[in-house]
Amino acid sequence: MLDAHKLLSESPDLIIGRIKFHSILEDAVAGAHLVQECVPEDLNMKIALFNELADLTSSNTVLASSTSTLMPSSFAHESSAPERIIVGHPGNPPYLLPVIEVVPHTETSREIIDLAVQTYRRAGLKPIMVNKEIEGFVFNRLQGAVLREAYCLVRDGVASVADIDEVMKSGLGRRWSFIGPFETSDLNTRGGIESHAAKMGAAYERMGAQRGQKDPWTPGLVKKITEERRSILPLEDWADRVKWRDEMLMKLLAVLDK
């Protein structure tokens, strides 16, 4: 399939030729720079596996888990090599979404974190850092926020399941497929995300309050976010970036509205 869509830089045969199957763990991980485990989401199974992996691999091999629900410390805890254990959480389907969330725990070494990020990047993935152990990491935190709101809107008779999905796919999701929520806000308002927060912050705070949330966008937080956005996109480049956004939406339209 990937080949049919011209998404491979080599022939499928060449790639398949590099994949080896082993029924003995020791053989599978011999000489590995990074081991990515995908066993079921069972804590005891993970603990047992990581204990074995610590013994079978060298002191500079990254030991990564694909878990989306377990914190790395929970299975690194009893390992003899906690400093090499990390979570590398891919999106679903993993061979089509480039994102991978890199989640160290407090004992993971700096070298292992860097090696994991470099290895994923060389594999064509987009690694992002989750700096603290938090349920859902970033991916499922954002997804959960949308799902919870969507469930409320159906529950309260505001809109149908189909119409809520339509708002996403014919609206929000198109922008979010190439610019994230911060850049979207930054480009939506002249003056950037600082103006956006000044203009929309109170409304979003009221909507949050209706769902029990009380996390105000304080001046300090808005300043921090603004500074990071401005270091990525100076305001003098803002108009060009808006044009680029519109060009990207047009390219997407050609694919999505066929």
Added chain:
Amino acid sequence: MLDAHKLLSESPDLIIGRIKFHSILEDAVAGAHLVQECVPEDLNMKIALFNELADLTSSNTVLASSTSTLMPSSFAHESSAPERIIVGHPGNPPYLLPVIEVVPHTETSREIIDLAVQTYRRAGLKPIMVNKEIEGFVFNRLQGAVLREAYCLVRDGVASVADIDEVMKSGLGRRWSFIGPFETSDLNTRGGIESHAAKMGAAYERMGAQRGQKDPWTPGLVKKITEERRSILPLEDWADRVKWRDEMLMKLLAVLDK
């Protein structure tokens, strides 16, 4: 620009030829099936304008506001034609996002709602129904949920602005550009959205509780959502739809990862 991307079915000149500018309101709206106002978000200005429009148009002309912040009842209230007033809220940029949120108030007539939906659909838009007046409608409710969570994650040092944007654009947003949050969940779990809710509901509830939210996915609500999904996609078509999702992601990859 649209022409350069082959997104027009007619020549630009032909389209421009159909657009007329008037400096007198009466001339502009004469004979209109639908009037779409885009004056600033000022309640008194809207009230004055809709009062004029009620007198200048016929009894079957839709009077639509582009507002994203005002409820239709707030300016329909003092109008002599409240039954013709509706909100038709487009996404930004409106000429590139097909979604339009149709928000009636309790006095809007059924005929006017139907006429607005038909007119928008004929114009190539994707109208969705917002059945109750609610701040943010559906679009900004979903957007706000993501932004509030994203701000919390930056505030708490979990991830950077750039990395949160990356999770969206290299992960969640790719799927959401052609399937909404409900369909995404439906396709993510074998057995569909009912299995997804059984498997993930508790985790999302815990994440919500950390933000003050207490909106449980009750069995009745999950049943309602499952029934609507199953009427759109019977489970026997599930595997084919997953394949289609993957095909769409590959088409997007070709555009997005250039």
